[in-house]
Amino acid sequence: MSLARLAELYGVAPSYSPAPGQTVRASDAALTAALAALGVDAADPDALAAREAELAGRLLPPTVVWWLGGDEDGDRARPGWLAELPEGVRLFLTLESQGERVGGWETPGREPPPGVHRLTAETPDGRTAEAHLVAAPRKAPRPAARTHGLLVQLYSLLSTRSWGMGDLADLADLAAWSARTHGTGFLQVNPLHAAVPAAPGGTTDPSPYRPSSRRFPDPVHLRIEDIPEYAYVPARTREAAMLREEVLGKGELIDRDAVWALKRDVLETLVRDVPLTPGRRAAYCDYLAEQGAALEDHATYQALAERHGPEWHTWPAPLRDPHSPETARARQESMDRVDFHCRLAWLTDTQLAAAQRTAREAGMPIGLVHDLAVGVHPGGADAWAQRDVFAQGMSVGAPPDAFNARGQDWGLPPWRPDRLAATGYAPFRGLLRHLMRHAGAVRIDHVMGLFRLWWVPAGEAPTEGCYVHYDAEAMLAVLLLEAARSGTYVIGEDLGTVEPGVRETLREHGVLGTSVLWFERDWEAPGQPAVPAEQWRTDCVATATTHDLPSTAARLTGDDVRLRERLGLSTGTAAEAAAEVADWLGLFARLGLLPGGSQDEEEAVRAVHRFLLRTPARMIGVWLPDLVGDRRPQNLPGTWDEYPNWRLPVADAAGHPVTLEDLAASPRAHALLDVFRGFGRADDGTDVPLTGPPDARLV
Numbered sequence: 001m002s003l004a005r006l007a008e009l010y011g012v013a014p015s016y017s018p019a020p021g022q023t024v025r026a027s028d029a030a031l032t033a034a035l036a037a038l039g040v041d042a043a044d045p046d047a048l049a050a051r052e053a054e055l056a057g058r059l060l061p062p063t064v065v066w067w068l069g070g071d072e073d074g075d076r077a078r079p080g081w082l083a084e085l086p087e088g089v090r091l092f093l094t095l096e097s098q099g100e101r102v103g104g105w106e107t108p109g110r111e112p113p114p115g116v117h118r119l120t121a122e123t124p125d126g127r128t129a130e131a132h133l134v135a136a137p138r139k140a141p142r143p144a145a146r147t148h149g150l151l152v153q154l155y156s157l158l159s160t161r162s163w164g165m166g167d168l169a170d171l172a173d174l175a176a177w178s179a180r181t182h183g184t185g186f187l188q189v190n191p192l193h194a195a196v197p198a199a200p201g202g203t204t205d206p207s208p209y210r211p212s213s214r215r216f217p218d219p220v221h222l223r224i225e226d227i228p229e230y231a232y233v234p235a236r237t238r239e240a241a242m243l244r245e246e247v248l249g250k251g252e253l254i255d256r257d258a259v260w261a262l263k264r265d266v267l268e269t270l271v272r273d274v275p276l277t278p279g280r281r282a283a284y285c286d287y288l289a290e291q292g293a294a295l296e297d298h299a300t301y302q303a304l305a306e307r308h309g310p311e312w313h314t315w316p317a318p319l320r321d322p323h324s325p326e327t328a329r330a331r332q333e334s335m336d337r338v339d340f341h342c343r344l345a346w347l348t349d350t351q352l353a354a355a356q357r358t359a360r361e362a363g364m365p366i367g368l369v370h371d372l373a374v375g376v377h378p379g380g381a382d383a384w385a386q387r388d389v390f391a392q393g394m395s396v397g398a399p400p401d402a403f404n405a406r407g408q409d410w411g412l413p414p415w416r417p418d419r420l421a422a423t424g425y426a427p428f429r430g431l432l433r434h435l436m437r438h439a440g441a442v443r444i445d446h447v448m449g450l451f452r453l454w455w456v457p458a459g460e461a462p463t464e465g466c467y468v469h470y471d472a473e474a475m476l477a478v479l480l481l482e483a484a485r486s487g488t489y490v491i492g493e494d495l496g497t498v499e500p501g502v503r504e505t506l507r508e509h510g511v512l513g514t515s516v517l518w519f520e521r522d523w524e525a526p527g528q529p530a531v532p533a534e535q536w537r538t539d540c541v542a543t544a545t546t547h548d549l550p551s552t553a554a555r556l557t558g559d560d561v562r563l564r565e566r567l568g569l570s571t572g573t574a575a576e577a578a579a580e581v582a583d584w585l586g587l588f589a590r591l592g593l594l595p596g597g598s599q600d601e602e603e604a605v606r607a608v609h610r611f612l613l614r615t616p617a618r619m620i621g622v623w624l625p626d627l628v629g630d631r632r633p634q635n636l637p638g639t640w641d642e643y644p645n646w647r648l649p650v651a652d653a654a655g656h657p658v659t660l661e662d663l664a665a666s667p668r669a670h671a672l673l674d675v676f677r678g679f680g681r682a683d684d685g686t687d688v689p690l691t692g693p694p695d696a697r698l699v
Contacts, residue, residue: 059129132424139510147185169223179362212380366440375412407462447492533614542617627669
């Protein structure tokens with residue numbers, strides 16, 4: 001039996017290409033482990049023949065896609081799976097909306113309505129098959145006019161009113177100020193997913209990219225005073241809370257656990273002692289009904305974690321199964337705690353809605369851009385509630401490449417592609433629908449994961465992994481269907497090593513890419529020159545940096561190199577970094593974008609953004625710390641104890657924390673945002689459509 005052939009038939013790649021012209025074969029151990037996680041015994045001598053027979057005899061795969069509408073030329077192509085069905089087959093759909101069974105879908109020219117329907121195929125010889133049918137538009141919605149916005153890590157945005165870390169009221173206030181004062185069109189925020197609770201005496205993982213649940217938001221982001229019931233909390237509780245809040249202060253590092261302890265105490269009193277009004281109770285009940293079992297499972301995990309610790313793998317064996325009788329009994333016994341956590345999810349959802357409403361009312365055409373992390377913590381709520389959909393004993397990461405010879409292990413369990421397909425991608429649909437409830441756009445972290453993910457067996461080095469492919473067409477169809485339903489734009493984080501054809505496929509379906517200034521070079525040309533601004537992609541979000549990279553000021557001044565040298569993480573020399581910066585500054589000067597000279601740091605930061613304006617990018621993002629000259633990265637990959645990742649408030653060039661109020665009054669912030677004055681707007685204040693290259697007069 002050929003192990004490589006067996007692996008391919010289950011979507012497991014026997015080799016990969018770290019660079020053009022290079023092919024690396026995955027080890028037999030990696031392939032065997034990946035197959036085992038998919039429920040396949042690679043040692044079974046009949047496994048290959050059984051899989052081949054299964055595929056040959058299958059009338060329909062578990063999920064099929066029907067792209068609605070015409071292609072670029074207006075032609076309506078029939079789905080490929082339909083053309084492969086036997087002659088004379090009859091198709092019946094049980095429609096998602098009406099629940100009725102309707103036939104005749106094999107008729108040429110007929111299209112189903114958008115949705116996820118149940119498809120039944122019947123052949124003349126009496127064979128039948130059922131599948132989920134995802135009927136989706138070919139393209140995601142896209143911004144009609146160019147716009148700019150801010151990129152912000154919410155926890156880092158402290159105001160004089162927030163309790164030790166940025167909250168949803170701060171986010172709304174930033175949206176209102178930046179839109180009304182500087183015409184910003186969006187705020188891209190870090191993942192606001194629920195974190196894994198801290199164990200007694202422990203600390204919460206501060207990374208927003210390793211959450212407990214991607215579907216439900218974290219109540220640590222609540223503005224307590226904006227909860228209507230807070231006004232009726234006993235005065236002694238409010239006074240104690242404010243006294244403790246003063247102790248938190250606005251220090252050098254954000255203490256998430258201290259913030260949550262303070263907020264949790266008040267929320268406990270609020271939920272226990274202040275009844276909801278009839279109208280508020282009705283709204284809460286609507287939310288419970290809408291979210292259903294998914295919310296109940298999430299809240300049950302929270303309640304059980306309070307009793308048994310956050311890692312569900314360590315719970316009593318019966319409770320590790322979310323569907324066991326013992327879990328049902330424990331849920332019933334802890335119903336007050338389950339209701340408490342359901343209430344917190346609802347309260348957070350209402351404040352997210354308020355933040356998006358504030359952004360749109362202030363004039364933002366997009367508003368909030370929410371971030372979808374690539375995966376979840378293995379010990380958290382999603383991994384527990386959806387354990388059957390996750391590949392046990394595997395972790396998502398990245399193979400060795402030119403930037404990291406050891407590869408990466410992100411510690412996130414991957415979804416099983418076969419189980420996703422069997423459910424019609426229900427888990428993916430559910431989290432997208434909830435994430436898009438209050439978003440103008442959604443950023444998909446590591447969007448390449450819709451196509452394939454690097455699976456690393458537990459206990460093995462990342463080099464011992466292999467790629468496992470997903471049904472990208474089905475994943476994209478679900479994504480575009482939910483985006484169309486909510487009117488949400490989709491942004492894919494497609495930085496780094498990208499499989500050939502992925503960016504082209506995403507562009508064809510209207511998914512915007514991500515372009516970062518420092519990476520936009522012609523890597524194949526001698527000297528690797530910068531890509532001219534006019535040759536950048538139109539369908540992208542153009543930025544100077546990201547949450548995993550140095551701030552613009554740090555890169556221009558060399559502070560980022562000195563930081564990495566101090567921590568023993570240097571990947572190049574200071575001279576090489578300085579030469580690269582000098583190359584960019586020289587380009588800016590030749591283009592007339594650097595009137596103050598390269599020695600003026602603030603002018604150089606503005607020149608970077610003037611260059612971004614020269615690109616045709618639909619969206620231009622400004623890193624919020626760049627407004628005040630912050631030198632410190634929010635996250636320094638490859639560190640944990642060595643650097644305070646995800647715990648730094650926005651600060652000035654000297655490292656002193658800057659509140660939202662100080663930022664809004666900062667001359668440096670206003671000067672940088674003034675670069676965008678009039679951008680994307682005509683003289684009469686209307687949007688300028690994307691009909692050609694940007695107007696050079698804007699820069």
